Amino acid sequence: MKRAASPVAAAILVGSLSACVSALREPPSAVELAGPAPSSAVDVGRLLAEAEGAFAERTVGSVRNAREAWLAAAAAAPSRPETWIGACRANVWLAGHEGDPAARDSAALEAVQAGQLCAQAAPADTACSYWLAVALGVQARERRSTGHDALPRMVALLEQAAADRPAMEHAGPDRVLALVLLRAPGWPTGPGDPDRALEHARRAVVLAPEYPPNRMCLAEALAAVEEREGSREALASAAELAREWKEAGHPDAEEWLAEIDSASRNGW
Numbered sequence: 001m002k003r004a005a006s007p008v009a010a011a012i013l014v015g016s017l018s019a020c021v022s023a024l025r026e027p028p029s030a031v032e033l034a035g036p037a038p039s040s041a042v043d044v045g046r047l048l049a050e051a052e053g054a055f056a057e058r059t060v061g062s063v064r065n066a067r068e069a070w071l072a073a074a075a076a077a078p079s080r081p082e083t084w085i086g087a088c089r090a091n092v093w094l095a096g097h098e099g100d101p102a103a104r105d106s107a108a109l110e111a112v113q114a115g116q117l118c119a120q121a122a123p124a125d126t127a128c129s130y131w132l133a134v135a136l137g138v139q140a141r142e143r144r145s146t147g148h149d150a151l152p153r154m155v156a157l158l159e160q161a162a163a164d165r166p167a168m169e170h171a172g173p174d175r176v177l178a179l180v181l182l183r184a185p186g187w188p189t190g191p192g193d194p195d196r197a198l199e200h201a202r203r204a205v206v207l208a209p210e211y212p213p214n215r216m217c218l219a220e221a222l223a224a225v226e227e228r229e230g231s232r233e234a235l236a237s238a239a240e241l242a243r244e245w246k247e248a249g250h251p252d253a254e255e256w257l258a259e260i261d262s263a264s265r266n267g268w
Helices: 030-034 044-057 060-076 081-097 101-121 126-142 144-164 168-183 194-207 212-224 228-247 253-265
Strands: none
Touching: 030 060, 030 081, 030 101, 044 060, 044 081, 060 081, 081 101, 081 126, 101 126, 126 144, 126 168, 144 168, 168 194, 168 212, 194 212, 212 228, 212 253, 228 253
């Protein structure tokens, strides 16, 4: 059962927040999560290439394999942040696509843990901040009691990423921040703010105008402030771009188109 069309959508909270449980706990050690360091030399570069290749296939089985390859790389080189970022990315995707609720919950928790270990390994690496924010959102979707605590952490991490590396992940920090501000409860319960969301959505489009999810985000933000014509235009341009990406073979394009179709039918 598919739960979300992309890590962007997967990261976003919706609805009211109830009981408060800490979104971040002491993570397991690198050895506990990734396993002990191998007894002999390991070609970490080969493991990373294998992981990227498996992840590109975007099936549950292939992404599980990618996760294992990234964790094997992390066991061999725990100080390299790209190993933990990869494990976080894989778990974020699996949390949106695993059929079993327990598997989704486990993937969401492991995504947060990998994000935390990334931040420990490379405190100054903005990609660690970005993916930890995404992971917190996924966890909050699966464990709603963590949402209240997760929201301010997500906003702070994404604002940091947007300031430090705005172009990363096709303007991911601004795009995800816009969606958080759109879908989170508003004051006094949460940070939801459609006007601020629209600012970040527009910035994402300026930074990466050819990336379909940025146009999708802009369409949602415009709809939230009752700019219906602009929203429809943004959604139409997102669909056109997504079809181009599909023709080019991008593995997420089919899901983007499905999300756009759903948005169109819901009256954006």
